[in-house]
Structures are given as C-alpha cells and as structure tokens.
Amino acid sequence: EAGVAQSPRYKIIEKRQSVAFWCNPISGHATLYWYQQILGQGPKLLIQFQNNGVVDDSQLPKDRFSAERLKGVDSTLKIQPAKLEDSAVYLCASSPARVTGELFFGEGSRLTVL
C-alpha cells in the first residue's frame, strides 16, 4: 500500500514570495490533515479535511495560508506571502474515516524562508 506522498521535499524562498505544497493521501482515507512542525516543537494542526469539507481550520493563519482538497483526494497548502516565521516542516497526514485510528504521515515538506 502506497503511503502519504508529499512534494516538494525541500523549498527555499525569500520572504513575501509564495509557495505551494502538495499532498496525496493513502487511497481511501477520508480525513486529511496539514500540520506545521517548527524545529524543536511538536506538530501543530493547521487544517483538517473530511473528504472535501473543512472540519477544523481554527489555527490556520488565513491572511496568508490557504488549503483546498478538491474532489476529496489530494490537497494543496499555499502560503502567500511567506514570512520568516513560516520556516518549518509541513506535514501531511491521513486517516480512515473512523475516529479512533492513528494518523499516517508523509515525509514532510521542509520550507526555509530567507
């Protein structure tokens, strides 16, 4: 079974530029999450989708971050314009619809903002 796929693995941009990250969850997983992990910290939830609907985006900085999950499969997370403090690893995770299961994570996209 293929795991969660993310791209790009690494991205370096200058502040005020834009960037987009892509995630393809495990086939059949209804729930998709985007987490931000700053160096030395635990993952912080940015947004959670159930199929193509948003379940929780309360911690998403909506003035600069946006995310979509068209057709309820893959998802894109965009940052525009980027700030220095956005430097982090952006982790995508997916899980089946059942509420008790573990999350399956991708390898992450490491963003450096200069």
Added chain:
Amino acid sequence: AQKVTQAQTEISVVEKEDVTLDCVYETRDTTYYLFWYKQPPSGELVFLIRRNSFDEQNEISGRYSWNFQKSTSSFNFTITASQVVDSAVYFCALRGLHAGNQFYFGTGTSLTVIP
C-alpha cells in the same frame, strides 16, 4: 483542556542501556486514545502504538514496552537494550472524541543513543 506533556526534552544513553520516555496527558474526555510516534532524522512520523483509555494493560513489542496508568494520566515508553537506530525524536499524542477528533502532540523527546 487537552494537553500532552513530555518533560524530557533530550536524553542521551549509551548503547544497550534501557531508557524510559515520559508522557503525561490531560483530557476531559472519558474515552480517548493515546499514541507514540517516532520521528527519525528523515522526518517522517512513524506510528508505534495506540492505546485506548479502557485498556490499561501494559504492552510489549520486542524491545519496546508501554506503561499506561490512568490514575496518574501517564503513558510512558521504555526501550530496552537501546540501539543506535533508536536515535530519533519520540512524540506522545492524545486523540479525543470530540471537536473533530484532533490529535494533540507533545513537544517530543529527542533520544540519542551513543555507540
């Protein structure tokens, strides 16, 4: 409030020593789930174990064992006879049953096993 505390930021042990990683949680849910994940230098979070709040049996898997104590809200993780490949950051996480079933992660414990 839902919260996970991993008080140990960094631990170093010599290979073959045993090491215990502590995890303390807070939740208002009566039913919840606890998890441990391993994050090696490659970055991917690897699932290790899930435990539900009604199952306080300790679990052993090879060199890994987990001690869940509801009375102290702790879910500690022990690695026996540590190996260099165990070097990673370990995260404890809590999943409740409301508000979107969010995962709450601790801040992680960085384990270094010295050969």
